Every structure is written in C-alpha cells, then in structure tokens.
Amino acid sequence: MARVSRSAILQDYRTRSLLESTRKIIAAHGFDAVTMDRVAAQAGIAKGGIYLYFRNKHELIVAAIEEIASEMLRGIETRVDPRASPWKRLCQLVCGQIEVMEQHRDLLRTLLLDRRHLLRRTGGGPSRRLLKYRERHELHIRKILEEGIRRRIFQPVDPAPVAFYINEMTVSTAQRRVLGLAPSSQKAEVEGLLRFLSLLLRDRQSTDPKS
Amino acid sequence: MARVSRSAILQDYRTRSLLESTRKIIAAHGFDAVTMDRVAAQAGIAKGGIYLYFRNKHELIVAAIEEIASEMLRGIETRVDPRASPWKRLCQLVCGQIEVMEQHRDLLRTLLLDRRHLLRRTGGGPSRRLLKYRERHELHIRKILEEGIRRRIFQPVDPAPVAFYINEMTVSTAQRRVLGLAPSSQKAEVEGLLRFLSLLLRDRQSTDPKS
Amino acid sequence: MARVSRSAILQDYRTRSLLESTRKIIAAHGFDAVTMDRVAAQAGIAKGGIYLYFRNKHELIVAAIEEIASEMLRGIETRVDPRASPWKRLCQLVCGQIEVMEQHRDLLRTLLLDRRHLLRRTGGGPSRRLLKYRERHELHIRKILEEGIRRRIFQPVDPAPVAFYINEMTVSTAQRRVLGLAPSSQKAEVEGLLRFLSLLLRDRQSTDPKS
Amino acid sequence: MARVSRSAILQDYRTRSLLESTRKIIAAHGFDAVTMDRVAAQAGIAKGGIYLYFRNKHELIVAAIEEIASEMLRGIETRVDPRASPWKRLCQLVCGQIEVMEQHRDLLRTLLLDRRHLLRRTGGGPSRRLLKYRERHELHIRKILEEGIRRRIFQPVDPAPVAFYINEMTVSTAQRRVLGLAPSSQKAEVEGLLRFLSLLLRDRQSTDPKS
DNA sequence: GATGAATGAGTCTTCATTCAT
DNA sequence: GATGAATGAAGACTCATTCAT
Numbered sequence: 001m002a003r004v005s006r007s008a009i010l011q012d013y014r015t016r017s018l019l020e021s022t023r024k025i026i027a028a029h030g031f032d033a034v035t036m037d038r039v040a041a042q043a044g045i046a047k048g049g050i051y052l053y054f055r056n057k058h059e060l061i062v063a064a065i066e067e068i069a070s071e072m073l074r075g076i077e078t079r080v081d082p083r084a085s086p087w088k089r090l091c092q093l094v095c096g097q098i099e100v101m102e103q104h105r106d107l108l109r110t111l112l113l114d115r116r117h118l119l120r121r122t123g124g125g126p127s128r129r130l131l132k133y134r135e136r137h138e139l140h141i142r143k144i145l146e147e148g149i150r151r152r153i154f155q156p157v158d159p160a161p162v163a164f165y166i167n168e169m170t171v172s173t174a175q176r177r178v179l180g181l182a183p184s185s186q187k188a189e190v191e192g193l194l195r196f197l198s199l200l201l202r203d204r205q206s207t208d209p210k211s
Numbered sequence: 212m213a214r215v216s217r218s219a220i221l222q223d224y225r226t227r228s229l230l231e232s233t234r235k236i237i238a239a240h241g242f243d244a245v246t247m248d249r250v251a252a253q254a255g256i257a258k259g260g261i262y263l264y265f266r267n268k269h270e271l272i273v274a275a276i277e278e279i280a281s282e283m284l285r286g287i288e289t290r291v292d293p294r295a296s297p298w299k300r301l302c303q304l305v306c307g308q309i310e311v312m313e314q315h316r317d318l319l320r321t322l323l324l325d326r327r328h329l330l331r332r333t334g335g336g337p338s339r340r341l342l343k344y345r346e347r348h349e350l351h352i353r354k355i356l357e358e359g360i361r362r363r364i365f366q367p368v369d370p371a372p373v374a375f376y377i378n379e380m381t382v383s384t385a386q387r388r389v390l391g392l393a394p395s396s397q398k399a400e401v402e403g404l405l406r407f408l409s410l411l412l413r414d415r416q417s418t419d420p421k422s
Numbered sequence: 423m424a425r426v427s428r429s430a431i432l433q434d435y436r437t438r439s440l441l442e443s444t445r446k447i448i449a450a451h452g453f454d455a456v457t458m459d460r461v462a463a464q465a466g467i468a469k470g471g472i473y474l475y476f477r478n479k480h481e482l483i484v485a486a487i488e489e490i491a492s493e494m495l496r497g498i499e500t501r502v503d504p505r506a507s508p509w510k511r512l513c514q515l516v517c518g519q520i521e522v523m524e525q526h527r528d529l530l531r532t533l534l535l536d537r538r539h540l541l542r543r544t545g546g547g548p549s550r551r552l553l554k555y556r557e558r559h560e561l562h563i564r565k566i567l568e569e570g571i572r573r574r575i576f577q578p579v580d581p582a583p584v585a586f587y588i589n590e591m592t593v594s595t596a597q598r599r600v601l602g603l604a605p606s607s608q609k610a611e612v613e614g615l616l617r618f619l620s621l622l623l624r625d626r627q628s629t630d631p632k633s
Numbered sequence: 634m635a636r637v638s639r640s641a642i643l644q645d646y647r648t649r650s651l652l653e654s655t656r657k658i659i660a661a662h663g664f665d666a667v668t669m670d671r672v673a674a675q676a677g678i679a680k681g682g683i684y685l686y687f688r689n690k691h692e693l694i695v696a697a698i699e700e701i702a703s704e705m706l707r708g709i710e711t712r713v714d715p716r717a718s719p720w721k722r723l724c725q726l727v728c729g730q731i732e733v734m735e736q737h738r739d740l741l742r743t744l745l746l747d748r749r750h751l752l753r754r755t756g757g758g759p760s761r762r763l764l765k766y767r768e769r770h771e772l773h774i775r776k777i778l779e780e781g782i783r784r785r786i787f788q789p790v791d792p793a794p795v796a797f798y799i800n801e802m803t804v805s806t807a808q809r810r811v812l813g814l815a816p817s818s819q820k821a822e823v824e825g826l827l828r829f830l831s832l833l834l835r836d837r838q839s840t841d842p843k844s
Numbered sequence: 845g846a847t848g849a850a851t852g853a854g855t856c857t858t859c860a861t862t863c864a865t
Numbered sequence: 866g867a868t869g870a871a872t873g874a875a876g877a878c879t880c881a882t883t884c885a886t
Contacts, residue, residue, distance in 0.1 A: 006886085007848090007849080007886090010849085011849090014849095030327065032327075035875080035876060035877085036876075036878075037875090037876075037877090045850080045851095046850060046851045046852060047851085047852070047853095047877095047878090048850075048851060048852065048853095048878085048879075048880080049849080049850055049851070049852095050878095051877095051878070051879080052848095052849065052850075056877080056878080057876095057877065057878090113325075113326040113327055113329060113330065114325055114326065115323075115324045115325065115326075116241075116324055116325050119324070119390065155410065157407075158403065160394070161400075161403045161404075161407070162407065164387075165380050165383070165404075165407060168379055168380055168383035169376050169379055172376070172379035172383075176375075179329075179330065181342070183371070189372075192369065193372075193376075195369075196368070196372065196373065196376060196411075199366065199368065199411055200410055200411050218866090246858080246859060246860080247859075247860060247861080248858095248860095251869090256867085256868095257867060257868040257869055258860095258861095258868080258869060258870095259861085259862080259867070259868055259869065259870095260866090260867055260868070260869095262861075262862090263866075263867075267860080268859095268860065428865085429865090429869090429870080432870085433870090436870095452749065454749075457854080457855065457856085458855075458856060459854090459855080459856090467871080467872095468872045468873060469856095469857090469872085469873070469874095470857085470858075470859080470871075470872060470873065470874095471870080471871055471872070471873095473857075473858080474870065474871075478856080478857080479855090479857090534748075535747075535748045535749055535751060536746075536747055536748065536749050537745075537746045537747065537748075538663070538747050540746065541746070541812065553814070577832065579832065580825065582816070583825045583826075583829070584829065586805070586809075587802050587805070587826075590801060590802055590805035591798050591801055591802065594797070594798070594801035594805075598797075601751075601752065603764070605793070611794075614791065614794045615798075617791075618790070618794065618795065618798060618833070621788065621833055622829070622832055622833050640845090668879085668880060668881080669880075669882080670879095670880075670881095673848090678846085678847095679846060679847040679848055680847080680848060680849095680882095681846070681847055681848065681849095681882085681883080681884085682845090682846055682847070682848095684882075684883090685845075685846075689881080689882080690880095690881065690882090
C-alpha cells in the first residue's frame with residue numbers, strides 16, 4: 001500500500017484550500033473579485049505561492065469551476081437510480097439537477113451570469129475543458145432518451161437535440177430561481193417542467209409525472 | 212409641435228454616437244475592452260464628455276445593451292404577421308428571433324457569455340431594466356400561445372412557463388450557433404426546434420412545421 | 423509668430439522633467455533602478471502620468487538616452503572649428519569627445535557598461551534609433567579623414583574603417599576614465615591618443631600633435 | 634599525491650554543471666533570463682543547492698563569465714606561436730581573438746552589450762575579478778610590442794597605451810560582427826585591422842600584413 | 845548535504861473618474 | 866458645455882533567498 005508522503009498531503013491541502021477560497025470569492029463577489037491577493041489571503045498562503053499550484057489566474061479559476069462542475073455532476077448522477085425506468089430516471093435527473101444547482105446557488109449565480117471562462121483559451125492552447133461537463137451531462141440525458149425510445153416508452157424524437165433542449169430548459173429554470181426571478185416554488189417549477197417533458201415524450205393520455 | 216432646440220439635437224447625436232461606439236467595442240472585443248478612453252476616441256468625443264450623457268461606465272454599457280435589445284426585439288416583431296395563425300406566428304417568431312440574433316452574432320457572442328450587467332445595480336439603484344426586454348418577448352410568445360389554446364389549435368398547456376421554455380430554447384439554440392458549437396446548419400436547427408414545438412403544442416398527427 | 427499654448431508648455435515641461443528624472447536615476451543607480459514609481463516620484467508626477475508622455479518604460483529610457491546622446495553630440499560638434507585644418511579638427515573632435523564624455527561621467531558609466539537598449543526593439547518594431555548617433559559621429563570623423571586624405575595631409579587610409587577605429591579608441595579611452603581605470607590624467611591620455619593617431623595618419627617626421 | 638575524495642569530485646561536477654547551464658542561458662537569452670530556478674533546472678540540481686556552491690546569483694554569473702573568459706583567453710593564446718616574429722605573433726593574436734570571439738558569438742552578444750557585472754561588487758567586497766582577464770590579455774599584447782620595439786621591427790611606440798588600443802579595436806571589431814553590424818566579411822575585417830596596425834607599427838614601405 | 849516549497853517585496857501597466865481651464 | 870491631463874488605486878506576475886524536512 002502506497003504510503004502517502006507528508007508533502008503530498010500538504011500539496012493536496014494547499015490546492016484544496018486555494019480552490020475553496022477561489023470558489024468562495026466567486027460565489028460572493030463574482031469573477032472580477034477574484035484577485036490573486038485576495039485568494040492568497042483567504043487561503044492563508046503568500047501571494048506568490050499560488051503560482052506553485054496554478055500557472056496563472058485563469059487556470060486557477062478554471063480549476064475552481066471544474067471542481068464544482070464535477071461535484072455537481074456527481075451529485076446529480078448519484079440521484080439517478082440506474083435500475084429505474086427511463087422516464088423515472090429522467091425525472092430524477094431533472095429534479096436532481098435543479099436541486100443540486102439550488103444547493104450551489106451562490107456560486108451558480110456567478111457561473112450562469114458570467115460564462116466568459118467557458119471558451120477562453122489557456123496559455124497552452126484552446127481550452128474548452130469546461131464544455132466537457134455540459135457534454136457529459138447531455139450525453140447522460142441522451143442515453144435515457146434513447147433507451148426510452150427503444151422501449152417505446154417515449155415518442156420517437158431525435159435524441160440529440162432533445163437532450164440539448166431538456167438540459168437548456170432545466171438550466172434556465174435553475175438560473176431563474178437562482179437569480180430570484182422565479183414566479184413559483186421550486187417544487188412547482190420542477191413539476192411544471194416535468195409536465196412539459198411528459199407532454200412531449202410520453203403518451204398524451206398519461207401526463208402524470210409521478211408514474 | 213415642440214421645436215427641437217439645436218442643443219437637443221446635438222445631445223441626441225452625441226448619445227447615439229457613444230452608444231454605437233460602445234456597441235462596436237463590445238461586439239469586437241467584449242465588455243472588458245470597453246474603456247472610457249476607447250469609447251470616447253471612437254465616438255470622437257472627449258473622454259470627460261461621456262459623463263455628461265451617462266452617469267458612469269455601467270450606465271453607458273447598459274444603455275448600449277438596451278439599445279441593441281430594443282432593436283432586436285423590433286426586428287423580431289416586424290417579422291410576425293399579426294393576421295397569421297398562432298402556429299404560423301410562433302414559427303415566424305422563433306425563426307425571426309434566430310435570424311435576428313444571427314445578424315448580431317458578434318455582439319451576442321459577448322452578450323450571451325457575459326450577462327454580468329443583467330442584474331448589477333447602478334449608482335442610483337437596482338437595474339433590472341434589461342430584464343424588461345426578455346419579459347416583453349416572453350409576453351409576446353404567451354399571447355400567441357393563449358390565442359392558440361383558446362382557438363383549440365394548441366394543446367391546453369400552461370402558457371406562462373411554456374412561453375418561458377420556448378424563449379429559452381430559442382436563445383440556447385442561437386447561443387450555440389453564435390459560439391460556433393452548433394452541430395448543424397441554421398435552417399436545420401430552426402426546423403428541429405419547430406418540430407419540437409409542434410410535437411408539443413399541436414396534434415400528434417400533424418407535425419409538419421410548414422403547415 | 424505662433425503663440426505657444428499654455429498646455430503645450432506644461433506638456434513640454436513634464437516631458438523634460440520626466441527625462442531628467444530618468445537620466446538622474448540612470449546616472450546614479452543604473453538602468454535597473456529606473457522604475458516607473460521612482461521616476462514619477464522624482465518628477466513629481468503621478469505614476470500613471472508617465473504613460474501620458476511615454477508609451478512604456480523602454481520608450482522612456484530610450485528617449486532619455488537619446489536626449490543625452492544628442493546633447494553630447496552637439497557639445498562635441500560645437501567644439502570643432504569647421505575652418506580649421508583636418509588634423510586640427512580631428513584633434514578638436516577627439517579631445518572634445520573625451521571632455522564631453524567626462525562631463526557626463528556618471529551617466530556614461532551606466533551607458534557604456536549597459537548597452538542592452540542599443541538594439542532592443544520597441545513595441546512598434548525594430549528600434550536601432552540609438553545607433554544613429556554613433557553613425558552620425560563616425561560620419562563626422564570620416565568626412566574629416568576624407569578631406570585630409572584628399573588634401574594629402576593624411577596618409578591614404580581607408581576612411582570608413584579608420585573612422586570606426588578612431589571612434590572606438592576614443593570611446594574606450596573615455597570609458598576607462600569614467601570607470602576609474604585610467605592609468606594617467608585626462609590630458610595625458612588625450613595626448614597619447616592623438617600621438618597615436620598622428621603616427622598613423624601623418625608623416626612620420628612630424629608627429630607633434632600640436633601642429 | 635592527494636587523493637581526491639568522492640565528495641570533492643561531486644562538488645566539482647556540480648559546479649561545472651551549474652556554470653555551464655548559466656552560460657547557456659546567458660548565451661541564449663541574456664542576463665535577465667538567468668534565474669536561479671532555470672539554472673537549477675537546467676543543471677539538474679535543486680534550486681537551494683546552488684547556494685552551496687555560490688554565495689548568490691551575482692557570484693554565479695561572475696563565475697560563469699570568468700570561466701568563459703578564461704577559456705577564450707586560452708584559446709587565443711594557443712593560436713600564437715611563441716617562436717614566430719613579433720609581427721606574426723601580433724597577427725596571430727588579433728586574428729585568433731576575433732576567431733575565438735566569433736566562436737562564442739551568442740555568449741558575447743550578451744557579454745558585450747551588458748557589462749554590468751564587470752564592476753558590481755559582490756556581497757563580500759569589490760569584484761573587479763573580471764578585469765583581470767582583460768589585463769592579462771593586454772599584457773600579452775604589450776610583451777609582443779615590447780619585443781618588436783626592442784628588435785626594431787616596430788616603431789618605437791609607447792607599448793602600454795598601444796596595447797590597450799589594439800585590444801579595444803579588436804574587441805570593437807568583434808563586437809560589431811557579433812551584433813550583425815559589420816559591413817564586410819570577417820576575413821576582410823581582420824585584414825583591415827591588421828593593415829591598420831601595420832601602418833602604425835611597421836615601416837611605411839612594407840605594409841603587407843602577410844610578411 | 846540536498847531539497848524545493850514558501851515568502852513577499854517589487855514591477856509594469858491599466859483605467860474610471862475628477863476638475864481646472 | 867466640453868476638454869483631456871492628471872490621479873492613484875489596483876492587479877497579475879516574478880524571483881532571489883530562506884529554511885524546515
């Protein structure tokens with residue numbers, strides 16, 4: 001069993017500490033408030049120390065976003081029971097996504113309003129790393145759709161664009177909530193969205209999202 | 212009829228000039244490239260002069276966005292024939308929206324990636340002015356939906372959330388295009404979206420978006 | 423007669439002030455001590471103000487060097503009596519060059535030890551501006567040589583390389599003095615150099631540099 | 634015979650390694666690119682380790698320059714046949730100097746443009762160590778001159794200043810070449826310089842540098 | 845002896861806003 | 866009203882040197 005060296009632990013701790021500080025600042029004041037000074041101070045590290053762990057400010061921010069994106073995705077995926085029916089899984093996914101996003105509402109307020117980092121390239125080359133998370137999530141939706149269509153549970157829609165739309169609608173719903181613009185409760189909104197999806201994918205006669 | 216004073220004309224001209232410069236810079240280089248220096252230079256006005264027309268930089272940017280939002284909305288609305296059927300009008304609306312957004316792709320690339328200005332408050336007070344345009348557009352969609360539903364052309368969906376979803380899907384589609392992430396042609400994407408809406412709103416038997 | 427505007431005077435004053443501060447710092451502590459902070463403080467200007475007059479640090483330094491180079495060249499050239507004989511003029515030139523360089527000994531200590539700025543390129547493009555001064559001076563020497571050769575006062579040497587060597591020897595002599603490495607007095611060194619040149623250019627029988 | 638301890642060998646190896654890395658960096662990117670990090674990385678030594686061999690950065694650089702100066706001097710001196718005539722030896726010396734300097738053109742580009750390290754004092758005290766090499770070389774020239782004068786092969790010039798001038802001219806010639814400012818080929822330039830020296834030191838009637 | 849993580853002062857540069865003219 | 870010079874706070878990034886391990 002590999003013994004973890006003390007320095008590796010410290011290294012790891014520092015990295016986490018920096019990412020957490022960064023995330024907190026982003027959540028509280030937005031990307032423009034992320035200054036190396038502030039991050040370092042909050043992480044209890046000297047300013048120059050950040051550069052031992054991250055090449056530059058952009059890398060730090062992207063890493064912080066990636067971490068939270070990854071965590072959210074994991075959170076969503078664990079809420080989906082792989083043995084459930086496609087429709088059930090879709091419900092769990094959409095509902096889970098909104099719940100998870102709501103949990104991280106402070107951070108998401110910034111993340112959704114300010115997507116400058118999505119496409120910006122790093123020093124090394126083009127960096128669309130952040131888009132990967134979105135793609136992975138869409139793929140998840142698509143798999144569910146495909147199974148549902150195969151099993152004649154869903155209408156025979158084109159799974160790729162529909163997966164895209166479902167995700168966008170879910171994100172939009174969450175965004176509206178997070179920005180404080182939602183007209184109704186979370187529960188009502190999720191139900192509304194699921195009813196909408198049910199209308200679309202399932203038989204006209206059975207639009208009960210619970211089933 | 213009020214006689215327009217010379218100074219009022221000049222005032223107006225300067226304002227337009229400033230807004231246009233601002234818009235151009237946003238489109239070409241993003242919000243962070245909007246510096247008072249650059250705007251003034253491009254508008255042929257002294258830097259200090261901007262403050263005669265706008266309280267501060269944020270106000271200037273919001274005004275520039277508002278102008279373009281207003282223009283786009285007008286552009287979309289003129290493409291809708293008020294005497295056409297609800298479905299036709301919805302098609303015209305969605306299609307028009309994507310076309311108009313595509314026309315302003317450079318500006319939208321920034322506007323969609325960076326929505327920081329949507330909520331930020333001005334010196335004076337809260338500024339959700341920009342959200343008005345979105346609301347107005349959603350309302351437009353809702354009116355169409357309501358008429359369609361009343362006339363039994365559309366399924367009896369809840370018009371408010373569906374209007375919201377339709378707009379979000381359309382914007383997402385345009386955004387994906389503008390960022391260069393779209394998987395197919397504009398035409399194909401619009402058709403896909405309309406087919407999706409047709410599936411949702413209309414009779415299962417008649418999904419031809421053209422009709 | 424053009425009336426000089428007040429602002430133009432101020433502008434000029436600021437520029438001079440900045441260049442003088444820069445020169446002083448270079449003379450006292452070398453190029454690496456030239457920081458924008460220090461220059462601004464010494465010139466009594468806010469740090470950002472420097473950028474109203476110079477594009478960047480490099481431009482500021484080059485301008486400071488250029489100013490002093492130009493001044494020195496002028497100083498040397500006014501010591502040469504254009505009606506004197508070629509040999510006399512050469513003596514005046516060499517002697518004047520060493521005197522003038524000695525006057526600016528502090529600055530030259532740095533300038534001669536650190537010629538990094540001679541070739542470095544500016545933001546705009548290649549900048550060998552500083553070499554122009556050296557070329558102009560060499561050309562001056564060459565003209566004297568050519569006249570002397572034409573009038574059979576000097577040996578028929580190749581004027582271009584000899585002008586180069588004469589200048590290099592003079593500069594080397596001044597440099598050695600300025601660095602405090604000179605073995606004898608300024609007077610003695612100049613005489614030694616002129617004797618050397620006399621030996622080279624003039625008749626073997628008449629090596630009296632005074633004649 | 635002293636037995637060389639293992640640690641002494643290692644010590645020596647490390648020192649050489651560090652000096653070589655330093656030299657390479659100077660040659661490739663100039664003094665300002667010499668960072669302890671880079672040197673250590675290139676030498677395969679930990680950064681802190683440098684301080685076991687050199688008191689500080691300045692000492693390291695000076696040592697690197699010294700090494701190359703020493704090597705160049707050796708290179709020049711081996712090209713001089715001690716049994717040849719003074720004139721011949723002088724030719725070999727000048728020619729050899731230019732050849733050797735040309736061999737190290739990359740390093741010399743920096744060394745000649747940036748002589749900051751010549752005089753700067755180390756932590757311990759004044760450091761004119763580097764000037765020793767120049768002095769040794771000048772002395773070499775002087776010895777040749779003195780012998781030539783004694784044997785009536787050269788004109789009876791004052792050997793010390795003339796040695797200084799000869800060296801300065803040679804260095805200037807090499808410098809101009811290394812900076813890419815030379816007007817003609819290396820061969821032509823050496824010949825020009827030797828003709829110049831011949832003119833000066835030898836009989837007016839026999840200026841063939843080959844003889 | 846060796847390591848390399850950590851420090852933190854130091855550097856250039858940008859820019860919104862003000863205000864004397 | 867209009868100008869644009871001046872301000873000065875702020876920010877990203879570097880690097881020689883130290884020191885706990």
